[in-house]
Amino acid sequence: MKINWGTGIVIAFGLFITFILYFVIKVQSDSKYDNELVVEEYYKHDVHFQEEMERTQNAYDLGEKPVITSTSEGVTIVFPDIFDPNNIKGKVSLYRPSNKKLDFEIPISLSNATLLIPKKSLLGGHWDINMEWQYEGKSYLTKEKIYIN
The missing domain is CATH 2.60.40.3760 (Immunoglobulin-like)
Incomplete structure (x- = not known):
C-alpha cells in the first residue's frame, strides 16, 4: 500500500494530537502533579x-x-x-x-x-x-x- 504525502500529514497530525492528549490526561489525573491555587478562597x-x-x-x-x-x-x-x-x-x-x-x-x-x-x-x-x-x-x-x- 502506498501512502501519499497528504495521508502522511494527516497521520502525523493525528499522532501528535494523541501524544499531547496523553500528557494532558496524565498530568490532570496523577496526584504527583498537583495543580493548587496559592490561596484557597x-x-x-x-x-x-x-x-x-x-x-x-x-x-x-x-x-x-x-x-x-x-x-x-x-x-x-x-x-x-x-x-x-x-x-x-x-x-x-x-x-x-x-x-x-x-x-x-x-x-x-x-x-x-x-x-x-x-x-x-x-x-x-x-x-x-x-x-x-x-x-x-x-x-x-x-x-x-x-x-x-
Whole structure:
C-alpha cells in the first residue's frame, strides 16, 4: 500500500494530537502533579485587595522599615528601634510556592526587636514571606521573597 504525502500529514497530525492528549490526561489525573491555587478562597481574598494595598503603602511610607534576612540560624526579622517591640502585634506567613503543605504562620510576639524563624522549620528553596503587623492602631503589610540554602 502506498501512502501519499497528504495521508502522511494527516497521520502525523493525528499522532501528535494523541501524544499531547496523553500528557494532558496524565498530568490532570496523577496526584504527583498537583495543580493548587496559592490561596484557597481566591475571590474572598480578592475582595480585600484595596485594604491590602493600603497596608502595603503604610509599610512603604515608613522611614525605617523592618529588615527580613536569611541567616545561618534561619530567617531574622529586625524591627527598627523607633518601634516598641511590646506594642507590635501580628503574624508572619511563610508560603512555599512549590508545596502548599509546607506553608505555616508564626504570631509576632516580641520582647526585643528581633524575631527569629529557625532554619529547622524551613526547607531549602524559595519562600514568600508576608508579615501582617499592627503598631499603635495602624496596620502594615511587608512582603519579601527569600531563598534558603
